[in-house]
Amino acid sequence: MKIELTDTTASAIDRALIQGRRAIGTPVVGMVLTMVIVTDEENAYDSIKAAEGASQEHPSRTLVVIKRHARNPHGSHRSHLDAEVRVGSEAGTGETVVLRLYGEVSEHADSVVLPLLLPDAPVVVWWPVHAPDNPAKDPLGALGQRRITDAFADVAPLRALQNRVSSYAPGDTDLAWTRLTPWRSALAAALDQTEVEVTSATVEAEAGNPSAELLVRWLQAGLGMSIDRKVSAGPVITVVRLGTAHGEIVIDRSEGPLATLTLAGQPTHSLALKIRSTSELISEELRRLDADGMYAIALRGEGSADTRHI
Structure with missing residues (x-):
């Protein structure tokens, strides 16, 4: 089941999640964590598919944050939030919310994400590409107990890896390490x-x-x-x-x-x-x-x- 929301708010998204779960008869209690994926449009599809696959073992709420600095669909630069809520077969064994942030709201993504985190559950933040220089001090990264980057996706992988040395904080990891x-x-x-x-x-x-x-x-x-x-x-x-x-x-x-x-x-x-x-x-x-x-x-x-x- 998919629910499209245009020019919306975090409260409206939360209501849509409740509506979707009621429609398919799926409770939220089975979810063990919140996965926050920070990506772009180009890599969003593959990232969501990977998260859905992982949700077979770790049922989770997946929040996909896509920052759009270009004009929004309405042809302006005003602050704007669109969302796509997926539950049931559209979201693996958990639920997925794709958040598209336009204009000034994209600079405050943590304020959008925070009300949507599962209560009393761990938060994992994953950057499939374009990770910040210091993940632990990034506003979204600061929400997570674990922060996952991937140096291999960087244009200069070894330089990205070296940046991780100086910025490392407990909870950081990288898929280059997981592959080993x-x-x-x-x-x-x-x-x-x-x-x-x-x-x-x-x-x-x-x-x-x-x-x-x-x-x-x-x-x-x-x-x-x-x-x-x-x-x-x-x-x-x-x-x-x-x-x-x-x-x-x-x-x-x-x-x-x-x-x-x-x-x-x-x-x-x-x-x-x-x-x-x-x-x-x-x-x-x-x-x-x-x-x-x-x-x-x-x-x-x-x-x-x-x-x-x-």
Whole structure:
């Protein structure tokens, strides 16, 4: 069910949500959080689809904030709010409100969003593209317990990642880090099997990839050594080599989603290291809403990150 609202208010949107839920007989009590997506028209569709996919595991109210600084549909620049309320099959297992803010109201998006947050429920703010330099101090970001960015979507991914270092606050995370979970788990498991000292490490990946950079920093923090970087054809990370006195530990994903794990004195193992969808990445992030201390360590590339315990 869709309800279109033109030149509206947060109160009218809230009433429309109640009306929609009553019409389809769906209560709000099953929702576990509010997801705020800050995006543009170009990326709104894909972002909403990813959030709907994640809502299968985490039923939520999704508020999509689209700031429109150009002329509104009425041909003027006056402050204006349009909304589209989606409930039932149109919004996965939760409910979605698409907010289009025009003119001056776009500078006060937090005032529009605040009355629409689910009471007594966590808030997660996600910027699929164009994240602020300091997410925690952004007016919308300040509403969230968790703030999700994606350095890979930036025109200069490594520069965006470096900005995250200086602006990091507990609750921040980045999908470039989430994409590393299978790699980190595989490396930790490999080290658990061998229990030998790592004397050298090399990461081979496509140039300028923020996930590869975070992996290098994580290994650097955990192993206490410099990590060699090599550029490969990709996609993303292709090979990680850990040198030991008994031979190399190698995870090689140079072809397709299936990787091979090589340990000295053991047969080669196959590992599933597919490139996961955005919906899967968001679902993973929503499983834990506390601060991700390991991300903070990896971001800075220093400290104590025991690679045996992920």
